[in-house]
Amino acid sequence: MAVSAAHAWTTHAIGTxxxxxxxxxxxxxxxxxxxxxxxxxxxxxxxxxxxxxxEEQWARGHIRNYPARPEVLSYRHDKDxxxxxxxxxxxxxxxxxxxxxxxxxxxxxxxxxxxxxNHRPGLTWxxxxxxxxxxxxxxxxxxxxxxxxxxxxxxxxTASDEPDYGLDIGLWENNATEFGQNYGFGKQPLGDPKHPxxxxxxxxxxxxxxxxxxxxxxxxxxRTFPEYRLHLWQTLARHAxxxxxxxxxxxxxxxxxxxxxxxxxxxxASVLPSRxxxxxxxxxxxxxxxxxxxxxEAYAQVSGRHAVLESFHQQSLLSALHxxxxxxxxxxxxxxxxxxxxxxxxxxxxxxxxxxxxxxAAADELDALVIKTFPMMGNEAxxxxxxxxxxxxxxxxxNPATRDALDKNLRDLSGNFGRVTRAIWRRLR
Ligand SMILES: [Zn+2]
Numbered sequence: 052m053a054v055s056a057a058h059a060w061t062t063h064a065i066g067t068x069x070x071x072x073x074x075x076x077x078x079x080x081x082x083x084x085x086x087x088x089x090x091x092x093x094x095x096x097x098x099x100x101x102x103x104x105x106e107e108q109w110a111r112g113h114i115r116n117y118p119a120r121p122e123v124l125s126y127r128h129d130k131d132x133x134x135x136x137x138x139x140x141x142x143x144x145x146x147x148x149x150x151x152x153x154x155x156x157x158x159x160x161x162x163x164x165x166x167x168x169n170h171r172p173g174l175t176w177x178x179x180x181x182x183x184x185x186x187x188x189x190x191x192x193x194x195x196x197x198x199x200x201x202x203x204x205x206x207x208x209t210a211s212d213e214p215d216y217g218l219d220i221g222l223w224e225n226n227a228t229e230f231g232q233n234y235g236f237g238k239q240p241l242g243d244p245k246h247p248x249x250x251x252x253x254x255x256x257x258x259x260x261x262x263x264x265x266x267x268x269x270x271x272x273x274r275t276f277p278e279y280r281l282h283l284w285q286t287l288a289r290h291a292x293x294x295x296x297x298x299x300x301x302x303x304x305x306x307x308x309x310x311x312x313x314x315x316x317x318x319x320a321s322v323l324p325s326r327x328x329x330x331x332x333x334x335x336x337x338x339x340x341x342x343x344x345x346x347x348e349a350y351a352q353v354s355g356r357h358a359v360l361e362s363f364h365q366q367s368l369l370s371a372l373h374x375x376x377x378x379x380x381x382x383x384x385x386x387x388x389x390x391x392x393x394x395x396x397x398x399x400x401x402x403x404x405x406x407x408x409x410x411x412a413a414a415d416e417l418d419a420l421v422i423k424t425f426p427m428m429g430n431e432a433x434x435x436x437x438x439x440x441x442x443x444x445x446x447x448x449x450n451p452a453t454r455d456a457l458d459k460n461l462r463d464l465s466g467n468f469g470r471v472t473r474a475i476w477r478r479l480r
Contacts, residue, residue: 062190063312064158065368067211067305069385070469071204071476082200083297085155089134090197091291091299092141096128098294103144106286113399114279120146121235145283146234147218150181155195158209161372169193181217182247203301210305211312211472218306219251219280226250240271254280255310256319259403260411265322272322277310282399284310288479304479311397311406311471315464317414318357320407323349324414356421363425363442364461370443384462385469397474406471413464420457424449 071077092099103126110117126144128137142149156174159165171193176182179192190212195201221228223239241256242249258265258272266272284307292300313319364381371379394405424446446454 063211063309064208066385066468067208067472068160069382070472073386073388077204080203083203085195085199085201085298088138088153091296092137095294100126100128102290106283110279116274118236148221149230151218154178156192157205159191159193163375179216206301207305210302211308214306214309219254220247221250223250240274255313257314257402257407258322259407277314278399278402281307281310308472308475311402312468314402314406315410315467315471317410317417320410321414323353324418359425360421366442384465387466387469390466390470391473396478397471417460420460423453424457
């Protein structure tokens with residue numbers, strides 16, 4: 052089945068900064084000392100053997116359709132091995148892409164102030180990511196030195212982007228990677244196995260509330276695993292903090308936040324918004340069950356609208372940040388603390404019962420507004436033209452009531468993004 056391969060929120064770091072900066076306890080958190088992953092593993096490797104074993108048992112007992120991790124991947128720490136071997140074994144034990152560079156670095160918030168204050172050497176997109184395309188090439192990355200002290204908020208925000216840099220690509224047995232053959236995840240359930248970005252979709256989406264007919268037509272929809280990733284990175288975050296490795300504690304925390312943030316995006320919780328089962332023609336169902344060409348167009352259009360929405364939102368956030376307008380309503384929306392009332396912490400199962408449920412419920416209205424605001428734009432975005440298109444200029448041409456409704460929807464979703472981010476902070480603190 053083809054699914055939308057676009058990233059859920061193009062730059063998670065921007066939302067994470069706004070969401071957490073709203074909490075005084077985050078702003079007053081003492082700086083932490085950066086250390087390479089190998090240093091954390093050198094100190095904690097023997098303890099991680101047991102911890103990751105328990106984590107595997109938890110996943111087998113709690114995650115729907117969980118593909119068990121082959122025993123041979125269990126983490127074993129050999130103190131005499133090369134540090135690069137420790138890292139490789141760790142990434143294999145958590146079944147992430149073992150080629151992730153994971154340097155010590157920060158992403159800079161793109162405000163005039165943050166850019167002017169920076170004194171660290173720059174890094175390129177290729178230094179931090181495995182993706183060949185340059186879609187994040189505008190982000191400002193800078194290198195950290197080993198043992199340098201750094202703000203917790205900057206560590207978390209930077210890390211909250213990182214799962215989209217390749218951590219979860221190439222993990223399936225038909226992705227033509229050597230590790231994918233060994234990881235035991237099976238064949239890629241959703242999207243094109245030859246397209247790297249689509250190989251991460253089943254970890255970054257949660258289709259928990261589709262209709263029985265949709266599930267009946269494609270069992271692949273039941274094989275999405277954000278809960279597994281969220282629990283794993285939270286377990287490691289908590290352990291790293293308690294064992295005196297706060298930098299890795301907060302970096303893992305940022306990774307955990309990413310998956311919850313992704314699920315606040317309606318296009319990551321609903322496969323075909325605006326097409327209720329009642330309106331699906333029989334051809335749709337046939338296509339889902341085995342005649343993909345009849346259905347590909349509908350998916351491509353949804354994917355295109357997803358990309359248009361994100362580009363529009365991203366452009367408005369960046370334009371506010373570049374001008375230093377930190378009180379722009381789209382930025383403030385991430386810091387809407389009234390969203391937190393009564394939902395202060397987030398468990399693994401909140402992803403399914405709360406986060407993806409709200410996102411699924413919002414999908415039809417949002418999709419209809421995208422169609423109205425950007426008529427005919429879906430196909431263009433699919434063809435890669437979104438980076439040069441001025442979306443706010445196009446939105447200006449639409450009916451003001453539609454535009455306001457779309458803005459309100461986006462602010463509401465950003466509020467949910469902020470809420471889940473703070474809920475994970477509170478759970479780990
Ligand atoms: Zn993602």
